[in-house]
Amino acid sequence: MNMNILIVGVGGQGTLLASKILGNYACLINKDCKLSEVHGMAQRGGSVVTYVRICDKVYSPLIEKKNADVILSFEELEALRWAEYAKDGAAIITNKQQLYPMPVITGKVEYPDDIYERLGAYNAKIYSIDALEIAKKLNDLRVVNVVVLGFFAALLKLDKEKFKEAIKNSVSASTFEINLKAFEEGAKNV
């Protein structure tokens, strides 16, 4: 598996944990890996991106535009914002959640209502999953990120057992069970 993955969303949605799980997965399948994260100011509800590169030898921790094999988005508008990073034939997987940015809340601009249409203009396969609804059913809104990861892993037919191990290596013992459930629920939705 050689793969460039962009994980995007809104600060606070758990892009960091999702990327850490992917990094630990790379370790388990004996690949080189680099992750580039955003901390600090950008985490306060801003648009965030984490780059994940899994390859035999990785130099740059960043991904160029039109070079991502997969975009995992935790929010619809963010899926469209980062879609230009998708390479031809890439998979764009988005959570169906919409979070209004401040210019929309203050009424300066409208939240676009044609996101899927515009995503359709990219030469990519678009998938969506209502991860928030699944997380609500699991009674833990924080696991939206791992639900999306579960969908991704099942879609790409990645090694499920190794993925579970990667989750175990990435989360605290007390949250392992709920994250595992979230992963499996996400996988079921493919």
Place this chain on the structure above:
Amino acid sequence: MKKLLLGDHAVAQGAFEAGVKVAAAYPGTPSTEITEYFSTFDNVYCEWSVNEKVAMEVGIGASMAGGRALVSMKHVGLNVAADPLFTYAYTGVNAGLVIAVADDPGMYSSQNEQDSRFYALSAHVPMLEPSDSQEAKDFTKLAFEISEKYDTPVFIRLTTRVAHSRSFVEISERKEIEFDYKQNISKYVMVPGNARGRHVKVEEREKLLAEDVNSFDINIIESGKNKTGIVCAGTVYQYVKEALPDYPVFKLGFVYPLPIEKLRKFASNCDDLIVIEELEPYIENTLKINGIKARGKELTGLQGELSIEKIKEIILGQKSVPVKENLPVRPPVMCAGCTHRGVYYVIKKLNLNATGDIGCYSLGCNEPLNAMHSLICMGAAIGNTLGMEKAKGRDFSSKNIAVIGDSTFVHGGITGLIDAVYNRSNITVLILDNSTTGMTGHQPHPGTGRTIKNEQTHALDFEALSRACGVHNVSTLDPYDLDEVENTIKEHLAKDGVSVIIAKRPCVLLDKSAKSKNCPQINDCRKCGMCLKLGCPAIRKNKDSTVKIDSALCNGCMVCEQVCKFSCIKKSEGAK
């Protein structure tokens, strides 16, 4: 064993393996995780210091006494720590002292794009720059050896993309090392007579290192077919390897002093020499001063980060893919339930000028509140407010308020407060005390009564401290109570003498247990739009202009209830 570590973690890991006994820092993005990671190790001392200057002094003390020490900070923190550093560069070390400094090209979380490499140059302190996590660990260990061999503190320079990128690192065993403490007045007491002698030593060691640096194997030449040679360091090297695979590359591990003779030889084999570096033309100018023909900044510019795309564009003329989508921007915002929001709402309502400071509350400058009007550096709010009063008079001061967070107040605000009282001013200082260092990820500070290891310690009492500084008008209030906030601010602005108001409530992210239960309900919304003026990310407008509160985001602060003109927002049944 290998681990997937941030560059920051790897610096801490390297320091631990190198036998470091003492690590000190003040949190600052992108350097915070160095010290957080070091705090996870047992049997070593680690602290959040009140600011970078104290952290540096603690590190120097440890080094002088004979224990290896690591001091970490972001680029602007080095300004605060510069005073002790410049003199410890004269005395030299006993056990090694390494200073990790993280620059932030592109200003992801900073107020400027200062280039720390010039500190190395002007303080005469060697500087190494790793390009990934493995190097961050290896270079940190090497830095301790250099520190002791050449009798100098040593910098490890990171940038955001090294500090906050994860890659695999081989973990090794820790090796203990300790030096005896020997009193040495001529070395450690920098009165002028002794300092003159040490300045001679500084020049001697620098000359020696400037020669030796040419044979260090962390300065690497990688051959390539192209006739143009590239000089780079740090994360830029990683971009160059992907953007320009057939170019010969001189990858610098040492950025101060530069291996000039090795570079001269490299240049002589190239038709053209291009330095690709972020921020200032530091490497480029050093080459030029030494008579090596090079160019760089005419291509790269001074601002922001570089990337594979940018390098392809400037060197190969390949244009990057233009941005197509025109979308609503998503700037960072104060969280739903943020304890600062209501305070800014009142500041705006009272039409005050707010002299601001650095922290989550800096976001009060953004739409729709637009209620913080200056930000310079850590602690500046208080001195700035005093200066405004002295320039504009007492009346101006009664419409001006200093806004500063609890951690920032301890870092750099206390001296300003003493100054304001001493100089007979009438300023009002609002301490936004959310019991944590929020923006950098919730670190404890002296006001919280907890150490970095979560041990209990004395909790600094802001009220008592203010009174001890000579402030007579001191009030503490709940920032969720807007009437109390408004009345207290008005009252203090009218008073003569310095006032301190402490708006005290823990950051909403610290305790989310009551969360969804407390989300209010809206009944019969009259579309007045007042609640939207709070700029709360949990409140959104429906197509028909009524509003809706997103229970997945709401933290139940009930500030919106207090601004609704028609009392349409009510606590849910069963709410606490």
